[in-house]
Amino acid sequence: MGGGARYPYPKEVWTPSGGWWTRPSNWKSNTAIAFAGxxxxxxxxxxxxxxxxxxxxxxxxxxxxxxxxxxxxxxKPELEKELH
Structure with a gap:
């Protein structure tokens, strides 16, 4: 179910999402900061x-x-009369 082992990938490829198998060490604090914002x-x-x-x-x-x-x-008193 895991899709197999990690395979070697080209290091020179750049992607905006971070590439293959990214897991930044500070993802928890980044998530907390984004949530607070x-x-x-x-x-x-x-x-x-x-x-x-x-x-x-x-x-x-x-x-x-x-x-x-x-x-x-x-x-306001007039609103109280209108609502009741």
């Missing part, structure tokens, strides 16, 4: 989106984005 970007986009979200037509029932949207965090 993805989380940071996701958090910043989420925060910006929640701050700018505004619904001009109020939903007839509660929706998930009401938990984090700035419009509903302020708890």
């Amino acid at each position: 993805i989380l940071a970007v996701t958090y910043s986009v989420w925060t910006l989106s929640a701050a700018r979200e505004w619904r001009y037509i109020q939903p007839s029932k509660p929706i998930p984005s009401m938990l984090w949207a700035k419009q509903y965090k302020e708890k």
Whole structure:
């Protein structure tokens, strides 16, 4: 199932993926850094989106984005009347 033993390959061939059987010694830290970067970007986009979200037509029932949207965090009394 392993595909056989590793065979000799030409050392002068360059590939952007690193060539045959690459396994960088720091792959775990590279993966952690990339994951942290993805989380940071996701958090910043989420925060910006929640701050700018505004619904001009109020939903007839509660929706998930009401938990984090700035419009509903302020708890305006007229919105409470409309939703209930």
